[in-house]
Amino acid sequence: KNQVEQSPQSLIILEGKNCTLQCNYTVSPFSNLRWYKQDTGRGPVSLTIMTFSENTKSNGRYTATLDADTKQSSLHITASQLSDSASYICVVRRGSQGNLIFGKGTKLSVKP
């Protein structure tokens, strides 16, 4: 079954700290993987997109990794800011023309 599982479900960290969010998938065939940030009451916004051959990609303080062998991805946030408080959604494309499979997201709260 094509699934995307994210962990933890929720996370609370102090401002300035780093954190890592996990995404495991069983989607096949794999095309690409995206991380989205969704602020409360807003639509998701793309952070990174990674294809099969890419192991790591950075976007400012966000760094995504992909291990296509183990079907795992992580999103690392460094020096967290209050504005990082949001849900982070992992999304995998099934095949080049297939649907996007969404994880349920990790809700991150950054406290002062």
Next chain:
Amino acid sequence: GAGVSQSPSNKVTEKGKDVELRCDPISGHTALYWYRQSLGQGLEFLIYFQGNSAPDKSGLPSDRFSAERTGGSVSTLTIQRTQQEDSAVYLCASSPRDSGRADTQYFGPGTRLTVL
């Protein structure tokens, strides 16, 4: 330029009523998607429009759900005879084209539907 817009932002309706949700994609984007996001759940694909091709309706949960895209731009999602389980945030997204490799989707703010 303007992003994806959706209206209304909130809709409260009574069980059994019909509702229409509107999506204005980014100008020039040929691909348009509708998703549903229920509380505590991931985004659920509903329907996909690409240019003049026949839409992919494989995600629509029942025949009470339908969508149109007029003139390749504005789209309307219609839910007939609403049920309480239809309560969710309905998100629309558009992308310049669906290349399969770099087709970032740009999401609207969503319409929060509450069925009483």
